[in-house]
Structure formats: structure tokens, C-alpha cells
Amino acid sequence: MWKLLWNDKSGLIGLILFLIVVFAAVFAPMISTADPLDQNLKISKMPPAWHEGGSWEHPFGTDPLGRDLYSRVIYGSRVSLTVGFFGVLIAGGLGMIVGAIAGYFGGRVDDLVMGIINMILSLPYLLFVVFIAAVLGRSLLNIILIFGITDAPIFARVTRGEVLRIKELGYIESAVCAGARWPRIVFDHILPNLIGPLIVLSTFEMSAMIFYEAGLGFLGLSVPPSVPSWGNMLSDGRLYLQQHPWIATYAGLAIMFTSLGMNLLGDWLRDVLDPRRRRARK
Template sequence: MTRTAAGPGRLGGGPQGRRLTFLPRGVLLRHNVGGVIGGAVLAIVVLCAVFAPLIAPHDPLAQSLADVGRPPAWMSGGDWNHVLGTDQLGRDLLSRVIYGARISMIVGLGTVVLQTVLGVLAGLYAGYFGGWLDSLLMRFADVWLSIPFLVLALAVMAVLGAGLTNTVLVLGLTGWVTYARVVRGEVLSVREREYVLAAESLGERPVRSMVTHVLPNVTGSIIVVATLQVSHMIIIEASLSFLGLGVQPPQPSWGSMIAQGRDYLYNQWWLSTMPGLALLVTTLGINLLGDSLRDVLDPSLRGRS
């Protein structure tokens, strides 16, 4: 009786074991400074994205010839009506940075959801059933991952055209392989555990077994990969927008704002610096959260610490 109760919890076993270890993991995460900071940063960015119309002091697209190139409020010539200054068209930079968070979150979360669905389905099927389909999927993944992701995205975007919708679709359809490899590796281990084999011997259908016994045990790895991928996708979107193949003006993407301000770096450094700082802080916070989740959800890492 004692051995049966301890086994799943120690090995990250069935759904019951997951529920028993959820509370300690939550406690560990709350005491992880990096995770708390990363979670707070992500929460602030999400709030800015959701409530941008209420938070932003000005219309991000409104132009004012009287306010062209105004510096941040703390500098000489600045105005507290435009805290971070204005751009070359007189648009309020703070408002554009806030609305840029909305673009980044749409791309980051939207692409990760699409990648997760495709990758988890492929990884579950390949790892659980194996056979020729598993071999074919892994060889395809090896070839796919040998191509630099940004180069692949650039090639597809050049064909499909720029825009927010195309950016989400392209990044989502080209980034699922990472999830498939991670999930497959986890499934290969989980499917040989006693409770999975016992369920199969009792006649449980493979699909039900995958959903009820296998999937709950790979959820931790999926969460970690998805969290880290959000920051990666935000950076890729910023890179595409910087090159003119992502979100198009006048939509205030951080990448396009950095690109528009690069010609004014000497006299109006804030045009590129402010969206660049927003991008840096956001991706750093998400990475801190992802690393903390990995430490909390990975028993081997907790054992080393």
C-alpha cells in the first residue's frame, strides 16, 4: 500500500500523482525569486495588452505636427503629456509601446497555441504507436530543425506576404516540431509504466489511454517549452517586423518601431530605445518564468538543488 502510493508521486506518475505534487510545486514556484519576477513581468505585459485602450494616454496612431520629435519628459524640451516622447510623426511613444505589447502577446500566445496543438498531437501519436510513422516524423523533424528558424520564416513570409495574421500562421506552422520531439521523448518513457500497461491489458482504448494516463505526465514539459517559446516567438516577430516582413505600419509593433527609429539614433535615441527596452524586459521576464517552471516541474533538477 505504501509503495503504491509513493511510486507515482516520485516518478511523476498518473493523474493522481500529479494532483498530489501540485501543491508543493506551487510552493516552490512562489519561493523562486526568478519565477516571481518573471510572472509579474508577464502579468504586467498581458494587462497592458488587454487594457491598452484604457491605459494608453493617447491614440497610438494620432499624429501631431506640433509634437514631432519631442524628447522624454525628464529631458530638456520634454513634456509630461508625452512621458516617453514622440516619434517623427508626433505620435505618443508611450501609447505605441503599450499597444505594441498587444501585438507581441497576440503573436507570442497565438503562435504557441497553434504550435502546441500540432506538436502535441504529432508527438503523442508517434511516441505511443511508434512504427514507420514515428521514424518518418523524426527524420522530418531532424531536417526541419537543421534549417535556421528565422530563415525559414523569412522565406515563407516572403511568399505569403506580411501582416499580423500571416505572421501568426507562419510561425505557428513552422514551429511545432520542437513540441513533437519533446512530447515523443516523454511518451516513450511514460507508455512503459505499469499503470499504462495495466490499463491496456484491461482493454482500454489507445486514445483514452493517451488522454487519461500519458498526456497528464507530459504536461509539465509542454508548459516549460511553451513558456520559453513565447519569448522566442516575440523576438522572431520583432525581427520580421524590423525587416519589413512582419506586422506592417501603422500598427505599433516593437520590431517595426525599432526599425523606424534606427535612422534617428544619434539625435532621437528614444525612438528605438524605448520599444527595445520593452522587448528586452518582456522576453527576459518570460525566460525567467520558463526557467523557474522547468526547475519546479523537473524532479531531476530539484534533486540536484
């Protein structure tokens, strides 16, 4: 696998970008230059260090409250990865179970489950998420639950399609003939074969959740204003884009490179885990 990754430059770049973000999140206290919550109005809107009036004590400059932007970008990675990881974990768990049951039993169960899923997926996703976030209020837990629940139908639909394909294979029919109960068939024989497609889907959905969390933060609907997050940083800098663009620029770049890295990594994983696509690339 590592040889395949080394030969696929886009996948390698994606992995490097993703690992940089993970490194920043894990070692934030060690690599940050200041407390991201410390305010100092005397240095409000200080430019980056390489601009006139800047200082290397605050490499990316400061925001309107004099908070260090470099440290806030570093700590903001923690919020983004937390939302993305746990959001995907909840969505994947719920969607996998519901989709597996619908696909395995078929008939009325499948019709009922897919009817609900299609109804949810027909709603404008961003408006739906914004509405729920506005009702529940600003907190990290609420954002994770919102993304986990609203993304579950996507995982359920993919799982259901794979289950419909897998349950027609010979070894599933053999297990049924041997008298295996449906929980054992689903959890021992079907779900392990879904790992590949769901890993790929999780990568793309985690990227999307990070992007949408930043959007909610920009609208003032994500984590509380005091929490250093990339969305909050975009919101803080939106009024100063012409005079002090650096306030929002670095958070925007962090979102862009994180999403790019995860999408490139997802493309590579899809090629590696799908034998047909892997053969096509050779």
C-alpha cells in the same frame, strides 16, 4: 507553489515582469496617454518628458510622424502577446498530437514523422521564417500561423520523447492489457502527463516568438506599418539612433524585459514541475 515562488527571487521577478506586460496589454486604452495612431508632424521626434523640450503629455516622446511612443509601447504589448500566445497554442496543439502518435506507434510511423521533423529543424530557423513571411505578406494572422507551424516540430520532438518514456510505465501496459484502444491510452493516460514539460517549453517558446516577431517587424515583414508593434517601432527608429535614440529605445527595452521575465518564469516552472530539479535546489 506560491511559497516556492516567493523563495525563488528570480522566478518572482519573472512573474512580475510578465504580469506587467499582461496588465499593459489588457488595460491599454485606460493607461495610454494618446491614440497610438494619431499623427502630428508639429511634434515630430519630440524628446522624452525628462529631456529639454519634452512634455509629460508624451512621456516617452514621439516618433518621426509625431505619434506618442508611450502609447505605442503599451499597445505594442498586445501584438507581442497575441503572437506569442496563439503561436504557442497552434504549435503546441499540432506538435503534441504528431509527437504523441509518433512516439506511441513507433516503427515506420515514428521514422517517417521524425524524418520530416528533423528535416524541418535542420533548416536555419530565422531564414526559414523570413522567407515564409516574405511570401505570405504582412498580417497578424500570417505571423501567428508562421510561428505556429514552424515551431510545431519542437513540441513534437519533446512530446515524442516523453511518450516513449511514459508508455513503458506499468499503468500504460495495464491499460493495453485491459483492451483500451490507442486514442484512449494517448489522450487519457499519456497526454495528461505531458502537461508539465509542455508548459515549461511553451514559456520559452512564447518568449522566442515575441523576440522573432520583433525581428520580423524590424525587417518590415511582420504586421502592417500602421499597427503599433515593438518591431515596427524598432524599424521606425533605426535611422535616428544617433540623433533621436529614444524612438527605438523603449520598444527595445520592452522586448528585453518581456523576454527576460518569461525566461526567468520558465526556469522557475521547470524547477517546480521537475521533482529532481526541485530536490537539487533544496
